[in-house]
Amino acid sequence: MYKYLPNLVILLFPILFLTSCFIDDDEVLKLPPRQPGAPQLQLLETSIYETQTYYNLETNQTVASNNKIIWDLGFECSDTGWHVILNASKRMTVAGIEIDFENVTSIGAVESDDWIWDKSDGNLDSTAVGQWIDFSTNPPTISNKVYLVNRGYNSAGTQLGYKKFMLLGLENNQYTIRFANMDGSDEHTVQVEKEPGISFVSFSFNNGGERIVLEPQLDTWHLLFEQYTGITYDLLGNPYPYFVQGVLINRRYGLEAMVDTNYLFSEIDYDLATTFEYSPRMDTIGHLWKDVYVDMQTLESVYTCDTSRNHVIKLPNGDYIKLRFLDFYNGNGEKGYTSFEYQKL
Numbered sequence: 001m002y003k004y005l006p007n008l009v010i011l012l013f014p015i016l017f018l019t020s021c022f023i024d025d026d027e028v029l030k031l032p033p034r035q036p037g038a039p040q041l042q043l044l045e046t047s048i049y050e051t052q053t054y055y056n057l058e059t060n061q062t063v064a065s066n067n068k069i070i071w072d073l074g075f076e077c078s079d080t081g082w083h084v085i086l087n088a089s090k091r092m093t094v095a096g097i098e099i100d101f102e103n104v105t106s107i108g109a110v111e112s113d114d115w116i117w118d119k120s121d122g123n124l125d126s127t128a129v130g131q132w133i134d135f136s137t138n139p140p141t142i143s144n145k146v147y148l149v150n151r152g153y154n155s156a157g158t159q160l161g162y163k164k165f166m167l168l169g170l171e172n173n174q175y176t177i178r179f180a181n182m183d184g185s186d187e188h189t190v191q192v193e194k195e196p197g198i199s200f201v202s203f204s205f206n207n208g209g210e211r212i213v214l215e216p217q218l219d220t221w222h223l224l225f226e227q228y229t230g231i232t233y234d235l236l237g238n239p240y241p242y243f244v245q246g247v248l249i250n251r252r253y254g255l256e257a258m259v260d261t262n263y264l265f266s267e268i269d270y271d272l273a274t275t276f277e278y279s280p281r282m283d284t285i286g287h288l289w290k291d292v293y294v295d296m297q298t299l300e301s302v303y304t305c306d307t308s309r310n311h312v313i314k315l316p317n318g319d320y321i322k323l324r325f326l327d328f329y330n331g332n333g334e335k336g337y338t339s340f341e342y343q344k345l
Contacts, residue, residue, distance in 0.1 A: 034270050037344030043327075044225060047336040048245045050155050052089055052214070054221035057313070057321050057342060064216040068226060069154045071212055072163075074200030075175050075192050076124070082170055084129040085200060086118050088228040090152030090160065091243055093117045094128045096145040104146050104164050106182055115150065117229050117241045122251045122282030132167045142169055148182075151205070163205050179205060199252040222255060222313065222321075223285070224248040225338060230287065245328075245336065246287030254316035257284040265310050265324050270345040273312050273320040285311050289325040303328040303335055312345075320345040 046053045046065050053065040068089035076083040086092040095114040097104070116128045134141040147167075151160035165179035173194040180187035190209040195201040198215040230244040249255045256278035260268065278284075289311070290303045305325040313321045323342035330337035 034345075036270070039341060039343045041326075041339070041341050043330065043339040044337060045330075046225070047334070048225050048227060048338060049336040052224060052226040054216050055223045055225065056220060057222045057323075058315075058344070063221045064214070066214045069152075069160070071202035071204050071214060072149070072151055073177075073203045075194065075203060077194040077196065077198050077201055081194070082133050082135070083124045083127055084132065084167065084175075085124075085127055086129070086149075087152065087202075088118055088120065089226050090154070091117075091229050091241055092152040093150045093241065095148045096130065096143075097148070098145055101146050101164070101166055101178065101180075102184065104148065104182070105184070107148055107150075107162055110148055120228050120230055120248070120283040120286075122248070122280075129167075133170060140170070142167070165205075177203070177209070179209065218250070218253050222250050222253075222315070224250070228283075230283075244287040245290075246283065247285040247289075247338075248282040249284060249313065251280050251282045254280075256280050256314045258312050258314075259284065260310040260312065261308055263310065265307070265322065265341075268310060268312065268322045268345070270320060273314075273322070273345050276312055278312075278314045285313075285323075290328050301335075 040060050042060065044053060044055070044062065046062070050068060051065050052068050054063045055061070056063050068087070071087050072092065074085040074087070086094060093115040095110040095116070097110055097114075099109065118128050119126050129147065132143040132145065145166070147165050149163050149165065151163060153159055162182050163179050164182055165177055168176040168178055168189070170176075175192040176189065177192060178187070178189040186208075188208050192201065192203050192211050195213050197217045198213070199218055200215060202212040202214045204210040204212060225247055227243050227245050228248065229241045231239045232242050233239055249257050258276045258278050260276065263272070289309050290305050292301050292303050294300070295302050305327055307324055307326060309324065311323045313323060315321065321342055321344050323340055325338065325340045327339040328337070329335050
């Protein structure tokens, strides 16, 4: 009756050997829980009314800062880039008309409704200058538009005047721009070379045209603190530009963000952050993290931060950072100095 036993042992031995290699559920090795970064508190030492400040959330430091009024136009620097943007911190607007450059002598050449501005979402498909070059032809077709540009306002609210310009081409990573005063005086034609590693190289109409590198390298900053041109509407529903003080994300580097008012700041962790929906709009954080009211005794605007308004930023490497704003004043009671807390999840 045991004649099959040796064969049975032979068959069972591999099974017993294999089953001995399995680990019980209780013995499964578990990855250590994700450790969040240390909470960070920051007070910017630059005024959002005066400067454009680039901040890195991973190194916890300001990367670069510049006076907001020292440039007018930005020229896209990527290998295939061709877009031209306005300095939104000065509330600049532009109007394009098809007319000979010499025949433009005043802003009366355009209607008031023709003045437009860059949207604050950072979408390059809807810039105020628009598509001035068409690469579908060989050689590329250049628009014959003359752009009248309102250079906006300085920090004191003084109007900075008007210029007219034409974009004449983009070749060998150099833009060519022709510009002058409205009456044709102080005319110049200059080249603006792209700057590797940044989104836009800046250009000023001052001093016969100045190329200025202000932006830090694209992969070194996450947030831009500045005044920028937002949109509001009149009683008839017509849009018009207005100044806001807010924060833009580095959309060109791949950042996305979202706004949350359903959870406490302390409740937001990595697992929760992965369930949110994110937007690449540069103005996702925007300016609504603060409220304003008028002090009836001093008639001055007073700002308070909404600490229940949370922001979560998704980095290109898949990390998440939560952030909220705490104050809009420095220790001397001066407004425009932003303090905030954030934490890597």
